[in-house]
Amino acid sequence: MTRDWHKWAVLLMWVALPTSAWNYWRAWDQLPERMAVHFDANWRPNGFTSREGAFQLGLGIMLFMLVVFTVATLIVFYVKPAAGLGALIVAYVALGVCWYGNYSIVEFNLKTPAHSELVGPISPALSDSEYLTVSHLHS
Numbered sequence: 001m002t003r004d005w006h007k008w009a010v011l012l013m014w015v016a017l018p019t020s021a022w023n024y025w026r027a028w029d030q031l032p033e034r035m036a037v038h039f040d041a042n043w044r045p046n047g048f049t050s051r052e053g054a055f056q057l058g059l060g061i062m063l064f065m066l067v068v069f070t071v072a073t074l075i076v077f078y079v080k081p082a083a084g085l086g087a088l089i090v091a092y093v094a095l096g097v098c099w100y101g102n103y104s105i106v107e108f109n110l111k112t113p114a115h116s117e118l119v120g121p122i123s124p125a126l127s128d129s130e131y132l133t134v135s136h137l138h139s
Helices: 002-013 016-030 051-079 083-113 130-132
Strands: 034-039 045-050
Touching: 002 045, 002 051, 002 083, 016 051, 016 083, 034 051, 034 083, 051 083
Parallel strands: none
Antiparallel strands: 034 045
């Protein structure tokens, strides 16, 4: 059993997926229809999607990372067992950052009013639709 501890550690990584899904599920009714999912260097939102899009993107990235890190970590443990612990640590850190990103997106959108590019000249959105803001439509 002690020889196979790494298999259990790899399996434990997969807890990140259902806990991320639960994080979205618990707040689903309070999340805005349009969610901020990308932020600039000053933590101002500059990328938006639907609630469903945020859920699918967040869990899709997490699922992709889990598959890649599961395969890579098991290969490393098989080919070079001495490097296995390092590979496992890298996997856990990367997945932890991804999990925290999903958690932070949900929390940000729970605490911030609904987002729209059509809110006037102070809109944080940087796109061609800035020319369609309310102030430009009345000119």
